[in-house]
Amino acid sequence: MQSLGIDVLFKGRNLLRLLGGLWVAVRISLISVALSIVLGLLIGVLMTGKSPVLRGVFRLYLETVRILPQMVLLFIVYFGTTRLFGWNLSAEVSAVFVFTFWGAAEMGDLVRGAILSIPSIQRESAQALGMTPRQVYGYVILPQTVRRLIPLSINLITRMIKTTSLVMMIGMVEVLKVAQQIIEANRRTSPNAAFGLFAVVFLLYFAICWPISRLAGYLEKRWA
Amino acid sequence: MDWGVMLSYLPLYRDALLLTLRIGWQGVALALALGVVCALTLHLRLPVLRQIVTAYIELFRNTPLLVQLFFLYFALPKVGVRLSPDACGTLGLGLLGGAYMAETFRSGLDNIPTIQSESAQSLGMTRLQAFRYVILPQAVSSSVPGLVANVVFLLKETSVFSTISLMDLMFTAKDLIGMYAKTLECLTLLVVFYLIMLLPVSFLGSAIERRLRYAEFGDRRTV
Numbered sequence: 001m002q003s004l005g006i007d008v009l010f011k012g013r014n015l016l017r018l019l020g021g022l023w024v025a026v027r028i029s030l031i032s033v034a035l036s037i038v039l040g041l042l043i044g045v046l047m048t049g050k051s052p053v054l055r056g057v058f059r060l061y062l063e064t065v066r067i068l069p070q071m072v073l074l075f076i077v078y079f080g081t082t083r084l085f086g087w088n089l090s091a092e093v094s095a096v097f098v099f100t101f102w103g104a105a106e107m108g109d110l111v112r113g114a115i116l117s118i119p120s121i122q123r124e125s126a127q128a129l130g131m132t133p134r135q136v137y138g139y140v141i142l143p144q145t146v147r148r149l150i151p152l153s154i155n156l157i158t159r160m161i162k163t164t165s166l167v168m169m170i171g172m173v174e175v176l177k178v179a180q181q182i183i184e185a186n187r188r189t190s191p192n193a194a195f196g197l198f199a200v201v202f203l204l205y206f207a208i209c210w211p212i213s214r215l216a217g218y219l220e221k222r223w224a
Numbered sequence: 225m226d227w228g229v230m231l232s233y234l235p236l237y238r239d240a241l242l243l244t245l246r247i248g249w250q251g252v253a254l255a256l257a258l259g260v261v262c263a264l265t266l267h268l269r270l271p272v273l274r275q276i277v278t279a280y281i282e283l284f285r286n287t288p289l290l291v292q293l294f295f296l297y298f299a300l301p302k303v304g305v306r307l308s309p310d311a312c313g314t315l316g317l318g319l320l321g322g323a324y325m326a327e328t329f330r331s332g333l334d335n336i337p338t339i340q341s342e343s344a345q346s347l348g349m350t351r352l353q354a355f356r357y358v359i360l361p362q363a364v365s366s367s368v369p370g371l372v373a374n375v376v377f378l379l380k381e382t383s384v385f386s387t388i389s390l391m392d393l394m395f396t397a398k399d400l401i402g403m404y405a406k407t408l409e410c411l412t413l414l415v416v417f418y419l420i421m422l423l424p425v426s427f428l429g430s431a432i433e434r435r436l437r438y439a440e441f442g443d444r445r446t447v
Contacts, residue, residue, distance in 0.1 A: 004302065067376075067422050068415065069383035071394055076411055083407040158286065165288040166384065176294060195302035198295045202287055209286035 005196025008186045018197075021178035022204055028095050028167060029160040035096070036103025036160075037153055043104055044111020045137075058108065065105040071166050073098045078170045091172045099160060106156060114148040115141060147223055154216035158209040165205070175201055230409045233400060237417050240396040245421065247310060247390065248379045251317025255378060256371075258318060259325025266326070267333045277326070284323035290384045292316050297388040309390045313382070321378045328374060332367030333359065365436045372429030379422060393417050 009015055047058045065073070078094040081087070089097075118141055126136040168177050179197040186193050262277045284292065293316045296307060307315065336359050344354035386395035397414040401407050 067426060068418055069380040069394075071383040072414055072418055075394075075397065075414070079401060079407050080411045162286075162288040165290045168290070169384075169387070176291065192302040195299040198291070198299040202291050202295050205287045205291055206283060210282060213286055 003190055003192065003196075005183075005186075005190055005193030008182060008190050008193045009196060009200060011186070014182050017178050017182065018175060018200065018204070021173060021175035022208070024172065025164040025167065025174045026161060026208065028092065028099065029157065029164045031096050032099035032103050032164075033153075033157050033160050035100040036107045036156070039100065039104035040107020040111055040153075043108030044115060047108055047112040048115045062105045062109055065102050070098065070102055070163050071169060073102065074166060074170055091167065091170045094170060095164065095167045095172065099163065102163075103156060103160060106159075107153065110149060110152045110156070111145065114145045114152070117148065118144050151216045151220035151223065154212060154219065158213045158216070161209055161212075162205070175204065225412070226406060226409055229404075229406050230413060233410070233413055236396050236400070237393065237413050240391055240393045241417050241421060243390065244379075244382050244385070244392040247313045247385065247392075248317065248382050248421075250314040251321060251382075252375055252378055254314060254318025255321025255325050255374070258322030259329050262322060262326035263329030263333060266330050281323045281326055284320050285327070289316060289320050289381045290387060292320060293384060293388050309385075309388050312388050313385050313390050317378055317381065320381065321374060324374045324377070325371065328367050328370035329363070332363040332370070335366060336362050368436055369429070369433045372425070372432060376422060376425055376429065379425065383418075393421075 126140040265277045297312045341354045344358040385392040397410045400410045
């Protein structure tokens, strides 16, 4: 049997290029997660507010984002809005925009759930002690909410990293694309390189996502 | 918007929808079967098998479907396993879904208090009867919302099938945009067709959930 591409991996700078490709995907997800968390906190607080109009609007936003595949959203932003408004969006900006749009909705729903899970007696007791609404949020509701939220938002990071593999479809050179390029370049000398390289990409994703989801699971158990 | 063009694209999108649905449901069926087997393996703590199942679940829950499909479609032929795009799509979706379904079923099974099976046994039921008539109905009803969410998730994930040259909705839209540059029309149809596929499942999910909540032991709505 011929080599399965492990040798190709160590040829020249191939391994470094592959890791560089992985970094492209991870970078987009980290930026998107950071933005999602900030926006999600805001949306979550607004979703638990009193105004039915506001609640309805955010509900609609959440359901819309949830029902459409992320790939469709990517296409709408990258191909659709550029056509509609005539602007130029780079693939990376589109990707960050879409994943933030999606992540903020998911995060908002998590925040909403976490806030509602705080018993109302907490809020009432704080008010009875004479705290202003701002103080009630800052000292009573948010600290407890954040504790419940951390494991869930860590989970969102792994979902985000897995989803960013889609950016290949709008022409970004991330880890899968780099793997394809390396396979193409070595087609003559090692025709079976596809096996080794795609196996490595598979394991790379696992190596990143698995520890993060283990951490989330651990925190969820400990802080429950 | 050019309505005539959109009308002429309709048959192409319909075929793509049918293909997506066919492979989607095959994948979901495979996922459900795999999920049940894996969840039971974990629940019954079968030695060795349990470790294998855990490894499988962790591996497939922590990698993107796109990467899994690339491995199935482009890598496996190099070691002599050649699958058709259809088979790859079904198998990929089934393996990914199996891992998610297993987790949902397992938490449904594990959340039934042990006192339930102890009480059933003290009433003279065998372990099998206790499982069949006491544990299983409760576990199934508590895991249905999660299962439906998984089905919606899996049907959405089918959008990466175009990478292994399956002519699904995404493929059709991309192809038409590439050929005729009617970008907005193609994207509108894409959204409409995904909604046609996903909205009924999502509504069915909430209907089933309400029905099951109604039959649930004790009324949780008032809590």
